[in-house]
Each structure stands twice: as C-alpha cells, then as structure tokens.
Amino acid sequence: MAFQVDGKLHKVFDTEQKSANFRARDFVIEVADGKYPQMVKFQLTQDKCELIDNHKEGDDLTVHFDLRGREWNDKYFTNLNAWRVESAASAGQGEAAPAAANNPPPPSDEFVDDVPF
Numbered sequence: 001m002a003f004q005v006d007g008k009l010h011k012v013f014d015t016e017q018k019s020a021n022f023r024a025r026d027f028v029i030e031v032a033d034g035k036y037p038q039m040v041k042f043q044l045t046q047d048k049c050e051l052i053d054n055h056k057e058g059d060d061l062t063v064h065f066d067l068r069g070r071e072w073n074d075k076y077f078t079n080l081n082a083w084r085v086e087s088a089a090s091a092g093q094g095e096a097a098p099a100a101a102n103n104p105p106p107p108s109d110e111f112v113d114d115v116p117f
Contacts, residue, residue, distance in 0.1 A: 004063065013026040024045045042065055044085075067081075
C-alpha cells in the first residue's frame with residue numbers, strides 16, 4: 001500500500017545499525033490536522049537512510065511511504081516505511097497522488113474531537 005503526506009520536518013534521528021545486515025533511521029514530520037497538529041514518525045531502512053540528508057528541520061516535505069504491520073509474541077507493530085522524501089515544492093511537479101491521499105474525508109458534524117492527543 002503506497003501513501004503520501006505533506007508536512008514540516010520536525011526531527012531527524014541518527015542512523016542505527018540494528019544488526020549486521022540491517023540499519024534504520026527515523027524522522028518526524030508535523031502534519032497539519034485542524035487545531036492540533038500531528039507528529040508522525042517515519043522509518044527509512046537500508047539504502048534509503050540517506051534520503052533525509054538533504055533536508056533540514058523546518059523544511060516542508062512530501063513523504064511517500066508504505067504501511068507495514070507485523071505480529072511478534074502476540075504484540076502488534078505498525079511502521080510507516082518511507083521510500084521517497086522530497087521538498088513539497090518539487091513534489092507537485094510529479095504524478096498526481098490518489099485522491100484519498102490528498103483529500104481526507106471532511107469531519108463529521110456529529111463528533112468534535114477537541115482532546116489534544
């Protein structure tokens with residue numbers, strides 16, 4: 001499943017060597033979501049760890065990612081696996097994204113979530 005989201009780069013973590021053959025790097029973007037912006041963490045793996053190097057905190061980005069999930073010892077984990085990171089300005093010059101990725105459904109009038117988390 002491929003998705004994309006626009007946001008502002010908030011934090012970049014160092015690359016971690018998880019095992020002899022696997023390395024990963026996390027970064028966080030701030031995604032506008034009404035009154036309370038969301039801090040969303042993504043993971044880059046293997047040869048993709050350097051994709052974030054050309055960007056600095058505060059940059060507007062478009063992140064292309066896959067949704068990954070797994071089970072281990074009856075616990076469930078979800079990762080947002082980034083495979084392309086680009087400046088938001090240059091992202092508009094490529095292919096159009098699926099409508100669902102760009103246009104979330106409008107909020108319902110029945111429920112207002114004003115809790116800050």
